Structure formats: structure tokens, C-alpha cells
Amino acid sequence: MTATSGGLVAVHAHPDDESLTTGALLATWAASGRPVTVVTCTRGERGEVIGERLAHLEGDGPALAAHRDRELGRALAALGVRDRGYLDTIRGSVDQRFEDSGMEWVGTGRAGRPDEIPPGAFVGVGLEEAAERLARVLRSRRPEVVVTYEPDGGYGHPDHVRTHEVTQWAVDFARSRADDASPAFDVPVVLWSVQGRLALQRGMRALGGDAVLAALGGLRDDLELPDPTAELPSVAVPDDEIELEVDVLPVRTRVLDALRAHRTQVQAVRAIDDDSALVGCYALSNRILAPVLPTETYRRGTGGSGDVAWPDGVRPVA
Template sequence: MPGLVAVHAHPDDETLATGALLATFAAAGAPVTVVTCTRGERGEVIGAELAHLEGDGPALAAHRERELAAALAALGVRDHVFLDAVPGEPGGPGRYEDSGMAWVGTSQAGAGADLPPHAFVSADARDAARRLARVLRARRPDVVATYDPQGGYGHPDHVRTHEVATRAVALAAAEDDGDHAAFAVPVVLWAAQGERALRAAYRALSSPAVQGGLAAEDARELPDPDGPLPAVAVPDERLDVLVDSRRVLAPVLAAMRAHATQVQSVAAVEAPGLVGRYALSLGRLEPVLPAEGYRLADGGERSALRDVAWPAGVAPVA
């Protein structure tokens, strides 16, 4: 079975960006590894019950580690690595810490006002890439999934994760590490969403099928279907791989619910162009699309997509 390694910045990103891909590979019995670069120490916290964790980096990190473990279990993923704790790497960097962010526009994040002492964006990118390259040589995946150069929506840690993943793929192919031979990853994918599909899903969020199912505590704000889109949105024809979210909707929604400090208002929905909905700390409803999309990383060969024995539910776009 083809192997998959997904590289993410914080706990919850694995579910929100690549949940259907992870669950589909795992359900097929394929080897799946998730690498998480930080523990989300600076994340906002949803709900009064857990509000005391916000601003307490160590406590929030410990809690989010438990959320991540529960989410991975829901997705069927058994292999997880924190990038600052890669086995076999001498001279650890200390902790890679969530760098924080600030909203700078609709669905667009930027750098925060200050950086913590061990911010991931300030860490040695060469060292981080060396650590990830060791994981890639050891797991030898057919597919690596991560973010585009804008990090999906601009979060500094997402952008740095993209940079580290790109360097690690090149490094893994160029040299061994003493324990594992060099390995060239056949396919690198960047998470993406089709613009038309996303706008249609935004419109569907205002439909009676969605609005009638909202409980009093659910988020109510709606995205503007005609407004700016996050960087993860691309013209639909640029998508190279689609994952059928409907086949794995239950485990994906369960994984979202596991990230209770970060995700709220999670529910399945039956509406045109929409199979589920959720909200983040901003309190705005977001769609779960029927198909989770990816584009081939710059420089990748489309012919390589045909050489992967994709599990049922995952297919290159014709």
C-alpha cells in the first residue's frame, strides 16, 4: 500500500487541512505518519470551560497534545512525530514553539506583535529540515502532503512548515543520514480548495438545511461567498488530486470535535456542495466540502500521480 506523510504546523491542522486524505489512507491499511511542528501554545481557546488555558503556553500545549492524540485515533492514524523530538536526531533544538499570529484580513493571517523565545519561525530551518528528512527516509512515503507557499492562509508557522517540508524533501533525496539511505519522495501535494466549489459551499451555509440545524450555542456568522478567499483557494482546474470526503466524513468530524479548544459547531450537513460545517475561534461557519483538494507541488511531474496506487476514494483529476 502507498505510504503517506503529512507535515503540519499545529495540532488541529492535520484534521482541518488533510483529514479526509489521512482517514482514507488509514482506512485502506496504508502506512500514515503525521509530523507536527509545534504544540499550538499560542492558539486561541474556544469556550469558557477551557478559557483558563489561553495564554498559559505549557498548559495549553499539554492539553492540545491530548486533543491531537484523540483526533489521530479518530482518523485511524497510529504514527505521530513532533518535529523537535525526531528519534535518532542528536542535539535536540529544544521545543519548537507556536509563533503566534494576527489576523490581517479576511481569512488571512500574518505575524503577531511579538515572538516567543523558541518560536518555530525563528528556529534554524536547516536543522528542522534535517529532522524531517530523517523521518522521510525512515518512512519512505509515496506521498507527502503539506501547505502551499502561503501556508494556506498566511500563518507564519504554516509558511515555515512549507519551507521546511520543501527543504526536507530535497535533502532526503540528496543524501543518507547514517541510518537510512537517501530517498526521493515521488509525490508532494499542497492542500488546496477549488474557488468555485468553495464559493458554492459558502452560499450553501446560508441555506435552510444548515441554518435549521444550528443549535443556540453554534456559530452564526457566515462567510461572504463573493468576498476575498484564503490563499488555499485556487481555480478549480488547478486541482490535481481529489479525496472523497463523504466516505470518511464520520472520522473527520470526530477528529474535529476532538480539537475542542480550536473547533466548534461541528456537524454533518446535507446540502448541495456541502457535507459538513464547523467554526474556529472567529465564530464564522466554515464548510466541509464533498471533495478535499490538493495540487501537485511546483516542479512535480503529473506522470508521478499515475504511478501511485491510490486507495479507493483518492484519485488524480483527469
């Protein structure tokens, strides 16, 4: 990671989360000429793998980690992000490897901790230790904005939940602690990634429409459509709780290219031009289609001390 000042720091659990969750914000921020840093907490060693060509990587933690690191590099290049690093390398060397904790499905759209937590799992790392590492990044970069997941991690994945906790503690540590290399710093704005429930349901319904069928062709026969009437994951909030919107269309090509870079994790990435409810689609290893909504949305998190001048394409919701 290289030294910068100002800008935005995004904190994510695994490679691919930065593109799936905050891709439009990262691309828009980078396109404005402002510095962007992405901190990834694990290398996704226990992720499922899409496709026969790369299937040999599944279950081989070191090999999958190395491959996903390369995918992350290509995705961030597509988004225009140059500054990135893993949380366990903040001190310059890996003295304690932070690994993917794994997960178990515990309900519709809801993940939880696996029965057995593997050695080195991120959820087993001391919260204060991990947060102090991230606080060093915040004191060094002095960002205008820090962005991560909402408290339940979007859908309950234990690494996402822990990433939220680490980020919130780090924002507090950056303000309340200092070291010889960097003075204390009060982050102006903390953002949590969320989606409006009605907008998400509209996008989900649109996945069954003619525009998506035309874009996917016969591939859609191998994919499942989501149920917009089912219980939604925790990322979905009442639409009136949305506080910030990012226009996706101006950076859609960058976002979709970033998603395509994560070939082990993301498939069926397509641009959709003829439906106002979505601007793209993709599927993960579960083969369930998901919409890329016209706006990427956020709410203000706890810990921010002020406000910032937003770049074009990013706007507060009155």
C-alpha cells in the same frame, strides 16, 4: 514515532491542522491499510481557546500545549492514524523546543507575523536544521506521498508558511543526503492542500441554507456567516488547478469526530446531508461558519519524482 515503510507523511504546523486540512486524505489512506505518519511542528501554545470551561488554558503555553497534545491523540485515533510525532523530538528528546509563533490578522482571511516573535518560535528555528529533522523521517518512512500546505500556508499563518518551506527543503534533503541509519530517498509525490474557488464559494453560500440551520438549531444565532464575495485566502485556487480529489462522505464520520476532538479550537461541528455543496460545517474561535466540502482537494507540489497507485476514494483529476 514507530518505524514504517511506504505510505503517506503529512506535515502540519499545529494540532488540529491535520484534521481541518487533510482529514479525509489521512482517514482514507489509513482505511486502505497503508501506513500514515503525521508530523506536527509545534504544540499550538499560543492558540485561542473556545469555551469558558477551558478558557483558563489560554495564555498558559505549557498547559495548553499538553491539552492540545491530548486532543491531537484523540483526533488521530478517530482518523485511524497511529504513527505521529513532533518535529522537535525527531532525535528522541527535545533539545530545542519548537513553539507556536503566534500570528496577527493583516487582512480579510489573511494572517501574518506578530510584531514580536516569541522566544523558541518555530519561525525562528534554522530552516536547514528543521528540514534535516524532517528529512530523517522521510528517509526512515520512505513514503509514497508527502502532503503539506501550499506556499502561502493556506491563509498566511507564519507557522504554516514555515512548515511548507521546511517540507520542501526536507524532500530535497531526503533525496540529496543520507546518513548511516537510512539511505537517500526520492519522494514520489508531493501534495499541497488547496480548495477550488468556485467550490469553496458554493459551500460558503450553502451555510446560509435550511440544511445548516436545521443541523445547528439555535446555535447558528451565535455564529457568523462568511462572505463568499470577499477576498478568499490563499488556499483557494482556480478550480482547474485542482489535480487530486478525495471523497469526504465515505470517511465523514471519522473526519467530524477528529474535528470534535479539538475542543479548544473547533466548535459547531455538524454533518449536513441535504445540500450538495457541502457535507458538514464547523467554526473556529472566530465564530465564523466554515463548510466541509464534499471533496478534499490538492494540487501536485514541487519535488515529487513520479506517481503512485491511489487508494479507493482518492482520484486524480483529468
